[in-house]
Amino acid sequence: MRTRTPVTRRLLGAVAVVSALALGATACGSGGTDDGSASAGPKDLAAALEKGGKVTVWAWEPTLKKVVEDFEKKYPKVDVELVNAGTGDKQYTALQNAIAAGSGAPDVAQIEYYALGQFAIGKSVENLAPYGADELAPGFTPGPWNAVHRDGAVDALPMDSGPMALFYNKKVFDQHGIAVPTTWDEYVEAARALHKADPKLFITNDTGDAGFATSLIWQAGGRPYRSKGTDVTVDFGDQGTRTYAGTWQKLLDEKLVAPISSWSDAWYKGLADGTVATLAIGAWMPASFVSGVAAASGDWRVAPLPQWTKGSTASAENGGSSLAVPKAAKNKELAYAFTEFATTGEGASARVAAGAFPATKADLESPAFLDAPFPYFGGQQANRIFADSARNVGADWSYLPFQVYANSVFNDTVGKAYVSSTTLTAGLNAWQETSVKYGKDQGFTVDK
Known part of the structure; x- marks a missing residue:
């Protein structure tokens, strides 16, 4: 469906988390x-x-x-x-x-x-x-x-x-004889095994985060956003998005992720005591482990991001x-x-x-960078994993020109899947509709 609205010089509107700003959006040539x-x-x-x-x-x-x-x-x-x-x-x-x-x-x-x-x-x-x-x-x-x-x-x-990698608690995985997952299907199986071994253990935490969700969609090959000037596409019906939603829904349905918000005191505690056993996150994370999870030094390691298709090497940026x-x-x-x-x-x-x-x-590509040991991760040369991830990031990802607004309403739409019977697919559809409406209201030409 294609929806057209006149594009004029006007306020692009205040994003929900920031104040209004006159941003001139022009439809004719640049x-x-x-x-x-x-x-x-x-x-x-x-x-x-x-x-x-x-x-x-x-x-x-x-x-x-x-x-x-x-x-x-x-x-x-x-x-x-x-x-x-x-x-x-x-x-x-x-x-x-x-x-x-x-x-x-x-x-x-x-x-x-x-x-x-x-x-x-x-x-x-x-x-x-x-x-x-x-x-x-x-x-x-x-x-x-x-x-x-x-x-x-x-x-x-x-x-x-922020090329992504999987940070995992080696001590916890070894204790329960669980292999580090190389695919997201294996990740779900590892989540089940951990939680069965100890109901206090969760494969990760997630209460709904726009940046994390879009990063995994990006890695899965989804491209829900397209933007050229004031022509915008918002489509969460592509295969990559469906792949992400279908897999992550299993974790939510089976209550295999800790209902803990990232960067909270409870999150740091979970990382320190092993009850939050992995993080799929950007390569900037090591400094936060060192400063915020010092007690678990030596317990954690870094692995390549699990793949949606076995044998692939696709990655995405996070931050x-x-x-x-x-x-x-x-x-x-x-x-x-x-x-x-x-x-x-x-x-x-x-x-x-x-x-x-x-x-x-x-x-x-610097040898000094690649060979640098990380004492926190048991001396592992983690930059080699991060560097491979950076080289395998899909280069054709786009954000919306009003992504700040879109992210601000993520928890009002997709976030319902974490606290109710709403599915991720239904939440993503609601996010799409809310984003499309906002874009049209601001004078963009919107496809969906």
Whole structure:
């Protein structure tokens, strides 16, 4: 079914978790002024760096502190102010408010991949291609690069990555003689065996999380979202989505997942005492194990993500952020220079050394990175598993240009499958309908 509505310059609307922002959504061609490519022209970054000035960076990622120090040391005439304006949605609220007010916006902003489209469709971020960003494409892994470029524009540069892997409690698995699952069918069997051996044990926790669900759909080959300009498709009826829903429904029906929210005190306790036995999550997770689950050091290991088809190697991203230059930036040349420094070369390597997971192939393929032992995981060279996962991420995934809103209503739709007799399939259908309605209301052309 194809539903068309007039697309005009209008408010794209307030996402449920952030305040309203005037984002211009245009249906007709993207001219030079709109995408920034014709008006920007070549940038003399060297001259801008020599002249110097101030760059304000809004970001919550802690490894950027070292990058700022290194950048200012290399370019002493540039003053970089690193501001934590809040994490995720809180920063997006502040950023949107600043853009709408016409003042107070930073020169550089950290934006998660799933949220980037919201700013790109509103023409609120600079197209970085004229600055040379498009030439950097070969240096990034497929998943992150796919997330930052669209229709010939480069909306941001990838800062990090979250290729998925399976973290599992080896101590618990060994104690009960259960093999590490290599497929999701084996995962269900392992869940049954664990819970039968000890009703207090659960294969994992899940109370409904949009990012986790879409990551598994992504890995299963599902592509529910398609977006080109203001033409959007939302379709949770594809085979990949059905495969995910059918398998995960078994875990919910048989009460094999712990009804514990991630990042809660109960979750950390479950990871520490082994009652939550696995996590399928992004490669950025090790630092959280070290800091939040210290008591279980040595118990956990890393394995490749289970496959939907035996013998496959498909993976997906879970999390990750970019650095974008808002259109309202006061010094775009310096802003881009910092963005490139922070995401490539020595800046990227410094962040990886501080614990970030790379989006850059050079760092991902470095022997020092690949061979690094993880004491927490019994000395395992876990980066080798993460690197393989990064290489096997499907590159054609798309988020909605209003994904922040869509994610905010996940628990009102799909979330019902975790607390009632509603099935995941029915919940996904409701999520689709809610997303389609919102898109139509905001002036998008929506397919479903």
